[in-house]
Amino acid sequence: MTRVIKKSKDFIKLRNGKLFSDKSVGFIPTMGALHQGHIALIKKSLKQNDITVVSIYVNPTQFNNPDDFKKYPDTFNQDLQILKKLKVDYLLHPNYSEIYPDNYNYRIIETDFSKKLCGKFRPGHFEGVLTVVMKLLNIVKPSRAYFGEKDYQQLQLVRGMAKAFFLDTKIISHPTIRTKEGLALSSRNLRLNKEQLKVAPEFNRLLKSRLPINEIKSQLKKLGFKVEYIEKINNRIFGAVYLGNIRLIDNVKI
Ligand code: AMP
Numbered sequence: 001m002t003r004v005i006k007k008s009k010d011f012i013k014l015r016n017g018k019l020f021s022d023k024s025v026g027f028i029p030t031m032g033a034l035h036q037g038h039i040a041l042i043k044k045s046l047k048q049n050d051i052t053v054v055s056i057y058v059n060p061t062q063f064n065n066p067d068d069f070k071k072y073p074d075t076f077n078q079d080l081q082i083l084k085k086l087k088v089d090y091l092l093h094p095n096y097s098e099i100y101p102d103n104y105n106y107r108i109i110e111t112d113f114s115k116k117l118c119g120k121f122r123p124g125h126f127e128g129v130l131t132v133v134m135k136l137l138n139i140v141k142p143s144r145a146y147f148g149e150k151d152y153q154q155l156q157l158v159r160g161m162a163k164a165f166f167l168d169t170k171i172i173s174h175p176t177i178r179t180k181e182g183l184a185l186s187s188r189n190l191r192l193n194k195e196q197l198k199v200a201p202e203f204n205r206l207l208k209s210r211l212p213i214n215e216i217k218s219q220l221k222k223l224g225f226k227v228e229y230i231e232k233i234n235n236r237i238f239g240a241v242y243l244g245n246i247r248l249i250d251n252v253k254i
Pocket of ligand 1: 029030031032036037038040041146147148149150151174175176177178184185186187
């Protein structure tokens, strides 16, 4: 049975109680519209822990574009069915005042890597991400928390935060789950129309192509993508593009 908990203090009470004593807890924070990418993280947690907690919370402070927030897909009933079927123990489903009793007056700021790649184009994004992740980790106090490599910069920043603030939670990553054409699964893909869905896998194909960055950019533009950035850092190539007004990100090891 999946128990749905909406209040932060109810969850804290529960995890301080008998049900959680001496048990390992795995936690997967999400913004819902669950797909096989989320499901892979959840299955890993179910295997590695006694108790698995998933959160669904569309965090407004990480959206720099109000339209993107407004249009973020909401498939809550379907999500709950998926969690029940997987036998996830708890779903934490808070609202704004449960997460931000301080009205976002207190924040976690990283001053270096968060200013690069996505951070350069989405001011305040990683401040919102790190703040909400810190709050959720403090509510759930998991033994392990699971993050996808699809959001590689986010994963690195969360790892860095866990280390910087001596968090007890072990941060565990999972490779990106893709369609068979190579498109990284993402909740935002639900907003792509048929033509956009057809061209979207070209993004991953070009990132993997080993072509020079300028060539990748010009081919993407020819295919109708608007390129935000394509950048190589160490042995990984990162990119963010738009199809219409839908933003896609991806990264591959090279
Ligand atoms: P989101 O709901 O988009 O905030 O994602 C919640 C978690 O699932 C994050 O740690 C993401 O990196 C991870 N995730 C999202 N899409 C994928 C994917 N295609 N493959 C692996 N992990 C993913």
